[in-house]
Amino acid sequence: MVRRLEAESSDDGLRHGIVWIAALFAFSPALLDLANGLTQTDANWSILIAPFLLAIALCRIDAPRSRSRLWPLWIAGAVACETFGIWLDAGSITRLSLPLAILGLALRAGWPPARISALAFWMVPLPVSLLAPTTPWLEQKMAAPAIALLSALGAEIHARGPVLLSGGRSLELLSWDGGQWLATVLAEMGWYAGLRRGCSVAGLFASAGLWALLALPAQPLVLMIGVALLSLGRPDWGRGWIHVWVYFLAALLALLWIERRVRAGAQRGSVRNVPPLPSSSADLPPTM
Numbered sequence: 001m002v003r004r005l006e007a008e009s010s011d012d013g014l015r016h017g018i019v020w021i022a023a024l025f026a027f028s029p030a031l032l033d034l035a036n037g038l039t040q041t042d043a044n045w046s047i048l049i050a051p052f053l054l055a056i057a058l059c060r061i062d063a064p065r066s067r068s069r070l071w072p073l074w075i076a077g078a079v080a081c082e083t084f085g086i087w088l089d090a091g092s093i094t095r096l097s098l099p100l101a102i103l104g105l106a107l108r109a110g111w112p113p114a115r116i117s118a119l120a121f122w123m124v125p126l127p128v129s130l131l132a133p134t135t136p137w138l139e140q141k142m143a144a145p146a147i148a149l150l151s152a153l154g155a156e157i158h159a160r161g162p163v164l165l166s167g168g169r170s171l172e173l174l175s176w177d178g179g180q181w182l183a184t185v186l187a188e189m190g191w192y193a194g195l196r197r198g199c200s201v202a203g204l205f206a207s208a209g210l211w212a213l214l215a216l217p218a219q220p221l222v223l224m225i226g227v228a229l230l231s232l233g234r235p236d237w238g239r240g241w242i243h244v245w246v247y248f249l250a251a252l253l254a255l256l257w258i259e260r261r262v263r264a265g266a267q268r269g270s271v272r273n274v275p276p277l278p279s280s281s282a283d284l285p286p287t288m
Contacts, residue, residue, distance in 0.1 A: 030082060030098040033091045037125060044125035044176070046185050046247035053192055053251070054119045058112055060259075061195055067110040074104030092127040099123060115195060115204060122188040131175040136162040138178030139223075146224035155231040164230060171230040171238050179219030185247045187212035189254035196262050211254075222246050 024031075037043055078100035085094030099120035106117040140162060147157050147164070158165045162173040190211025194204040222242060229238035 027078065027082060027098055027101050029086060030094050030096075030101075033085075033094050034098070034123065034125075037091065037095075042128055042174070042176075044181055045244045046181055046251075047123050047125050049185060049247065049251045050119055050122035050188065053122075053188065053255075054112075054116065056255070057116045057119060057192060057195055061113075061116060066107075066113055068107040068114070071104045071107035074100050074107060078104060092124070092129075095124045115201065118204075119188065119191060122184065122191075126176075126180060126184055128175060131178070131180055134178055134180070135175035136173065139173040139175070142178050142219050143173055143223045143227065145220045146227045149224065150227055150231055155228075157227060157231055164227060166227075166231045167233060169230060169233060169235045171226065171235045173223075174243075177219075177223065177242055179215040179222075181247065182219055182222065182250065183212040183215035185250055186214050186218075186254070189251060189258070192255070193258045196258055218250070 034047070038045065038047075078097040080097075081093050081100060082097035085091065085097065099118075102120040103114060103117045106112050106114055140159070143159070143164065147159055151157055156166055164171045164173065187208040190208040191204050193211065194207035197203075197207075199207060225246075226238035226242040229235070229241060
């Protein structure tokens with residue numbers, strides 16, 4: 001009986017593996033589009049955080065298998081996004097098929113858990129076209145405190161629209177420098193924080209939203225460092241910091257903070273479960 005169950009489990013795992021490999025080929029256009037997007041000047045490198053965070057969540061979070069009969073709807077949505085994305089030559093729609101497919105296959109197999117699989121949606125970069133209503137005024141407003149403070153400290157920084165000038169060098173503020181990409185990274189970390197706390201689906205969305213709001217005070221500080229590097233004669237370092245490195249640093253610091261809070265909570269729980277020491281000889285157990 002045990003051998004038969006083990007054989008069935010092995011066969012089931014093999015079938016799921018074949019399905020995942022087939023899906024990898026079926027949705028390869030979305031993967032290629034994501035890879036091609038990283039070669040563009042407006043590449044959003046923060047999408048690389050999602051696969052690593054997904055792997056960390058699978059290793060650290062012990063969640064039961066949970067299958068759903070609705071998985072064909074997610075797969076159908078993924079196929080539709082890929083088909084119409086290719087037909088309309090809309091990369092943002094094509095890319096959306098990948099997380100939809102991952103979630104659909106997860107619901108079919110029962111693993112990875114759907115709440116963890118949802119992290120795959122952060123593999124899809126925020127379309128730059130959605131940032132048009134906020135540019136250039138948002139990034140200029142975010143950079144204004146940095147310009148005022150550094151100018152008060154003696155740095156010669158001048159703003160001509162979205163272009164910052166200092167010592168004959170320039171740093172152009174781009175449409176995503178208003179903090180939108182940072183907000184998506186922080187929302188992703190908020191979702192992970194909710195997973196570590198065992199939140200409900202509503203709690204996960206609330207956690208992601210609250211963490212995303214941290215971009216409002218954080219982005220001016222990010223731009224301040226970038227503008228400071230410009231004033232020191234390194235606009236390339238400033239652009240690299242604003243465009244790439246800050247997202248990975250923010251994710252790393254958030255991950256360390258979340259895991260520290262989880263360990264601290266586990267230690268407090270273990271301390272509460274320890275029986276109290278006897279306060280007097282009357283509380284001691286009887287001896288022979």
